[in-house]
Amino acid sequence: MDLNELALRYEKLGSQLSEQYYNQNAGLAYDRELMKKLAQQLTEISKEFLEKFANPRSMYLASIGTIAEAERLEVELDFHDQRMESISTERHRIDGKKVNWGNWRQFNSQIDNAQERKQVFDEFVAKAPSIAKHVEERMRITREVYRQYGLTPLDSYLELEQISYDKLIGLLEKLGDGAKQTFLGGAALLAPQVLHKATTEYYDDFYTWRGRIYKPLDNYLKEKNPLNEVLQLLTNLGFDPSTINVDGKDRPNKSPSASCWGIQIPNDVRILYRKVSPFPDFGSLFHEFGHAIHGKSALPNDSVWKRYIVPMSVAETFSILIESIIENPLFLRQDLKLKEKAVTEIVDRVRFMNLAFLTFYAANSIMKMEFWKRNYTVDQAAKRWQELTKRFFIETPGNYWILHHVMPNYDMYSPSYVIASVRVAAMKERLSNNHGEAWWRELEAGNFIEQLAQTRGEFDIKSWKLDPDVYLTEQKSLNFLA
Ligand SMILES: [Zn+2]
Structure with missing residues (x-):
C-alpha cells in the first residue's frame, strides 16, 4: 500500500474501533472480540507504515502509540473490570448499592459525614495495591513498544507538543507553587460550608471539592437548559451545531463523565453526557461542545494525519475555551441574566477550583513525566507523587495515584489540560482585544476560532506564548478572600 492507502485504511479501522469504545461508554452493547480484531488490524497497518515511512512525523509517532494501545488492550479491559470489583467496600452504601470505584465520586458529593468519606478513602487507598499489577503491566507494554523505536511516550508527547522537558516542568512548578497559598487560604474559608x-x-x-462546591449554584441555574444555551452560543458564533450527534439518555452502564467522540472527522462527531446537576452540566456540555466544533471544523479532504493527529493540549484548547465562557461575569450577567450575587459566587467558585486543579495537576503531571524519564515502578511513582502533593497542596497517600481515572490509564495526558488552560488565557485576551469584551456574540470571533480549529494537526503551537502569570493572576482574584 502507498502512503495514502495506508492512511485511509488507518482511518477506517480507527473509526470502527472508536465506535466500539463509544458504545462501551454509552452503556450500549459492544463487541470485545471485534475490538481485539480491529486493534490487531490497526497494529498491522501501523507496523507497515513504520517500516516504509519516516514521515509525516506525526503519523510515525501516532503509529507507535497505536501499536502500544493495541498490545495493551487485553490488560486494559481487565483493569477496567478488576478496578470496579476490587476497589469497593461492604461498609458503606449509596442509593442501596455498595460503594465502589465507579460511584465513589457520587458518594463523596452526597455524604456530608466527613468520617464516612475518610473511611472509604482510606479503605480504597489500602486496596489500591491489589490492582497495581495491571498498571505495572500496562506501563511495561507501552515502555517496551516505544523502546523498539528508540523513544519513550514522554519523548513522543513533548515532540508533538513542541515543548522541552525543562520548560514544561518549569511551567508546571510555577503554576502549582503560584496557586498553592491562595488555594489553601480559600479552602480554609470554604471547608465548613x-x-x-x-x-x-x-x-x-479534588473530586470531593468539585462534587460539593457547586451545589449552592444549582439553584441559580435550575430554570436554564444548558443544552439550549450552548447551541444558541455556537449558532451566534456562526457554527452549525445541529450536525453534532448528542446522546443525553440515561443507561445503567453509561459512563458518568461526559465525552466527545470524533468517530469520523469531520462527518461523524458525537457527544455523550448524563444529566448530573445544573451547574456541572453547564461545564461539561460547554466543554464537550468545544471538542465537537473542533472536530466539525476539520476539512474533509485534508490528510488523515492532519485531521486526526492533534496534540492533546491543542484538543483541550478548544474545549477549555468554550467552557471558560461560563465563568465570564459578562456572560453570566447578560446572556444568562443572573443576579449579581449569583455571578460573584459562580466566578469565585470556578476560580477556586481552577486553583485546586493547578495544584493537583502540577503533582500529577510532574510525576507522569518523571515516570517515563526515570523508569519508575508503580511503587516509586507512588512515593514520588506523595512528595509532590506535599509540595503543591496537602500530603496525600501515594497509592491514590493508582485510583485516579487519568494517571494509570494514559501514557501522558495530564499536562495537556494545564498547557491548554494557559494557552486559552492568551486566546481570550486576543479575542476580547479584537472582537470586544463579549466576543462570543460576534460572528467574526467565531470565524477566527473556526480557522484555528481547522488547522487540526497543523495548529501553530509556537504562535501562542504560554504566560503562567496572566492565567494565575486571573484565577487568584477571589472576591471572598478580598
Ligand atoms: Zn476535554
Whole structure:
C-alpha cells in the first residue's frame, strides 16, 4: 500500500474501533472480540507504515502509540473490570448499592459525614495495591513498544507538543507553587460550608471539592437548559451545531463523565453526557461542545494525519475555551441574566477550583513525566507523587495515584489540560482585544476560532506564548478572600 492507502485504511479501522469504545461508554452493547480484531488490524497497518515511512512525523509517532494501545488492550479491559470489583467496600452504601470505584465520586458529593468519606478513602487507598499489577503491566507494554523505536511516550508527547522537558516542568512548578497559598487560604474559608468540617485534609480530594462546591449554584441555574444555551452560543458564533450527534439518555452502564467522540472527522462527531446537576452540566456540555466544533471544523479532504493527529493540549484548547465562557461575569450577567450575587459566587467558585486543579495537576503531571524519564515502578511513582502533593497542596497517600481515572490509564495526558488552560488565557485576551469584551456574540470571533480549529494537526503551537502569570493572576482574584 502507498502512503495514502495506508492512511485511509488507518482511518477506517480507527473509526470502527472508536465506535466500539463509544458504545462501551454509552452503556450500549459492544463487541470485545471485534475490538481485539480491529486493534490487531490497526497494529498491522501501523507496523507497515513504520517500516516504509519516516514521515509525516506525526503519523510515525501516532503509529507507535497505536501499536502500544493495541498490545495493551487485553490488560486494559481487565483493569477496567478488576478496578470496579476490587476497589469497593461492604461498609458503606449509596442509593442501596455498595460503594465502589465507579460511584465513589457520587458518594463523596452526597455524604456530608466527613468520617464516612475518610473511611472509604482510606479503605480504597489500602486496596489500591491489589490492582497495581495491571498498571505495572500496562506501563511495561507501552515502555517496551516505544523502546523498539528508540523513544519513550514522554519523548513522543513533548515532540508533538513542541515543548522541552525543562520548560514544561518549569511551567508546571510555577503554576502549582503560584496557586498553592491562595488555594489553601480559600479552602480554609470554604471547608465548613462545603466539606462540613473545620479544615481541609488529605482525603478531601479534588473530586470531593468539585462534587460539593457547586451545589449552592444549582439553584441559580435550575430554570436554564444548558443544552439550549450552548447551541444558541455556537449558532451566534456562526457554527452549525445541529450536525453534532448528542446522546443525553440515561443507561445503567453509561459512563458518568461526559465525552466527545470524533468517530469520523469531520462527518461523524458525537457527544455523550448524563444529566448530573445544573451547574456541572453547564461545564461539561460547554466543554464537550468545544471538542465537537473542533472536530466539525476539520476539512474533509485534508490528510488523515492532519485531521486526526492533534496534540492533546491543542484538543483541550478548544474545549477549555468554550467552557471558560461560563465563568465570564459578562456572560453570566447578560446572556444568562443572573443576579449579581449569583455571578460573584459562580466566578469565585470556578476560580477556586481552577486553583485546586493547578495544584493537583502540577503533582500529577510532574510525576507522569518523571515516570517515563526515570523508569519508575508503580511503587516509586507512588512515593514520588506523595512528595509532590506535599509540595503543591496537602500530603496525600501515594497509592491514590493508582485510583485516579487519568494517571494509570494514559501514557501522558495530564499536562495537556494545564498547557491548554494557559494557552486559552492568551486566546481570550486576543479575542476580547479584537472582537470586544463579549466576543462570543460576534460572528467574526467565531470565524477566527473556526480557522484555528481547522488547522487540526497543523495548529501553530509556537504562535501562542504560554504566560503562567496572566492565567494565575486571573484565577487568584477571589472576591471572598478580598
Ligand atoms: Zn476535554
